[in-house]
Amino acid sequence: MQRGGKARGRRVRVLFLSHRLPYPPLSGGAIKRWKVAEYLGRNYDLGVSVLCAPEDLPHKQDFLRRVSLVQFSETLISRPRSLLNLLRSGSRGLPLAVYRNDAALFKAQVEKAATFFDVLYLDSLLVLPAVPPMFGGKIVLHAHNAEYMIWRRYAGREKNPVRRAAVLLEGGRMRRYEALACQRAGRILAAPHDQTFLCGLGVNPEKFLDTFHFGDETLLARPDVAFSETEPALLHVGSLDWEPNLDGLLWFLEKVWRGLKQKHPQLRFYILGQGGGERLRAAARGLAGVRMTGFVEDLEPYHRRCRLFVAPLRFGGGMKVKIINAMYRGIPVLTTPIGAEGLETADGRHLSIAGDAAKMLRDADHLLRDAASWTCMRDEARQHARERFDWERVYGPLRKAIEE
Template identity: 40%
Template sequence: MDIIFLDHYELGQYIPGSYMGKVVLHEHNAEFIMWKRLAELEKNPIKKLLLNIESGRILKAEKTYAGRADLVLAAPNDIDELCSQGVDRKKMRKTYHLGEDFMLDAAPMQFEKTKKSLLYIGTLTWEANVDGLIWFIDNCWTELRSRNPDLILSIVGKNPDERIIQLAEDNEGIELRGFVRDLEDCYPIHRVFIVPLRFGSGIKVKILNALYRGIPTVTTAIGTEGLETIDGKHLFECTGAEDFIDKVDVLLKDKELWRSMSDASRELSRKYTWKSLLAEHDSQLESLI
């Protein structure tokens, strides 16, 4: 055996003690950061303590298996976080969690063919997604509806968390679409894509997919980590509820800004394709053999 490829740090425990070959670790996220950020948001002191303990436990494991590896693949932002904790930068190489780059072949979206509506797509059992949607609905939705009385929020994803179901029942204009097999049924008819993340790590595939498709997007600094986006050009990166509301509102109404952002986001996303990424990784793996 030439190489063992670990597709998550938790798989490091299965490397045989007698194994003397090369090891590659694929860090999907600097996972300790996600738990650390969740702890920072937690108000319950006992939960905060437990989340910080979990973050420390994960960091120890990530450092152990990154130390055992000859090559570590991680998102650019996660490389910085891991190296700040003592992982050797010389063994790190950047990677991206890419999405459906075939959407670059689809016809450009047209403002006139969209509805005055917002689109959210994500795993609705993942706490970072659930937390972000709850925050958005609690802090932004009422004001956005007051400015745009006919506004719709379409949430796509199977098995939504009970908290999301309850909020959809309690607030007008929120639709739960469930699982949608072909997302081309969703993107071209909605005007703005939202990604209201408050914690997480790694590359956010939903952001890349929105860039590929050219749907103008409003998110946070956590949503854009690891990507070479420019706030106001490729998407909007917001710092709080008022900012989020204003940026969504302007994209709903400003046709020229919408078109400019749609075009710019697709152009940027051409840097993040599977063909170029896999060719780079092939070369890196061959260098280990």
């Protein structure tokens, strides 16, 4: 395959496979999905085959208008998380997340389309079942995270022995499947810290190319917010159905919020995002100042109002786009060592990184009061994000994975 997007004198043909429509770019994974699809459409003959959840369908035409494609197909699927589906996935030896995205129609569409393409780009390992066994071109796998490590860390936090055993069982299935996906791929795009974990599965390190999970870089163009323009308020943005987010918020409300509220009686905590269920609502019920708003499309009023962003993750994987977006916008961030993974940041300079509740409370109290420290962290975070979280760092390795 020649450089410059050419294969035997023509443009390289890339088939993008995903378990979600790559639009709209409203969350971390969705932003990366969209930016990659947009880039591939500009530089190659791009086809897209996707599994669509019902909520994706209203955005289909917007996506088709915004990206240049030579082929498109979608398969509607709605297979919920349930005990029955967990048992069915276990009977097939598949992780539940993979089983929920395994559809015969999707496989048939991909098999038919793949004969016309040079490269299959797998947006995640969830679409591996659709890869034709006899496909003779290049397979590029995008590893969003070292998935098995998320399950391992989750098990380490689980106190209920029955739930812990179930988590370990599911984590074992994911570990085996993740190793299979990496073995099948010719090239693997993964964040540097995730590559270390994936090498632990026996993956050839020469397959890896660095990738990163960045956010909405247009936030860098917005003017600085002054300390005096903010109010004593905390902000969290993210899917509340994702267990690492939910676990972290439950921990924060129990271990940090009450003490912080005593020091700052006017403090408010805005929790933005869909989901959460009864566990989070029960924890927030009766806590003065806690506001669960649901999904909010325009975050700018909250970015300008809230003095601190909170991402109290105790397990998870990959680079946390919600933190990067807060840094782009200049909102000082309270997080944990897990939240800061892969960001190349220094505690007290770019972020507050707390390994325990006592330090997180102290740091939050200080930043809520001290305008000079707050302003310094705002400026350092924005400059670091401007220098390090540039999408060109994603496109170069992506181009190499496809063309070389």
